[in-house]
Amino acid sequence: MFHNSELDLQYIKINNLIKNTKESFEPDDELQSHLAKYLCILCSGFLENALKITLYDFAEKRTDDDMINSFIKSQLARINNPNSKKIRETTKIFSSDFEENLNSFMQENDKSSAINYIIKDRHKIAHGKDSDITIRKIENYFKKFVEVFVYIEQDLLKNASA
Template identity: 35%
Template sequence: MRLREVVQYESKLDHLFQTVENIDDFEMQAHWAKYLCVLCSGYMEKSVRLIYSDYVHKRSSPQISKFVGKKLGGFQNAKVEKIIDLAKTFDDQWANDIDVSSQGQVKGAINSIVANRHNIAHGQDTQITVARIKEWHIESRKLIRIIESHCGVAAP
């Protein structure tokens, strides 16, 4: 069964995307696109941490679980390369699966979310739109599903 926190985060984002699509003011939509980009970046970071933490928690002693949880707490800027490096610490095949599966649109989407979040955080202009960030978010979910499958988290 999927982790409740990941599903809740996805539902929150789905609701916000639906709400924002009904806004007619283009300037307001541009502001929302930035906010949604930051949330989508957070979704990637938090989901990766939660899934791997849950995996370790179910299979390890409390001490090991605590250690890994602390280490995962520092996982930020979830570009595909960093996710692959993290997966490799668990299993080389997982890292390879992520590398192969994320080529093309998935990798471009995730890395674009992170790059734009970085620009937003540093006050730089971005040209993202709500439609574009929604496309990227849909692609990013594909990688989360791969990680879930590695960790034995199946969709209900």
């Protein structure tokens, strides 16, 4: 799925956990509810990792300068809990044209909203507040934001040698 093996492993882990949770528990099972919250946290971490790793891989392909790559990596490391706006702002640093295309792509089929819901629910869960997240919602949001990062990865790789 992803060109980066680390992202691919994270994707497989989350996807398998979603599948196993759906198969192992009834939809109204309390344990399924707790696993949905756990999956929300994993998805949020995956989202953050996907942004950092994909953009760093792109930058590394564009330059062999270790100092520049080190700077980019340090700046990307500062990104936490990236909602759709933060993702667009970060990609705009690399290319304003790409950010415009990404913005249009993210608006299709509520992909932008899916990212924002994952981050919003992650905050609620992390701070002990109630969350109505379910396995079905997680599965839906996960599919949508994976589409976003596959798009980012493919588009950036296409332009990496430009």
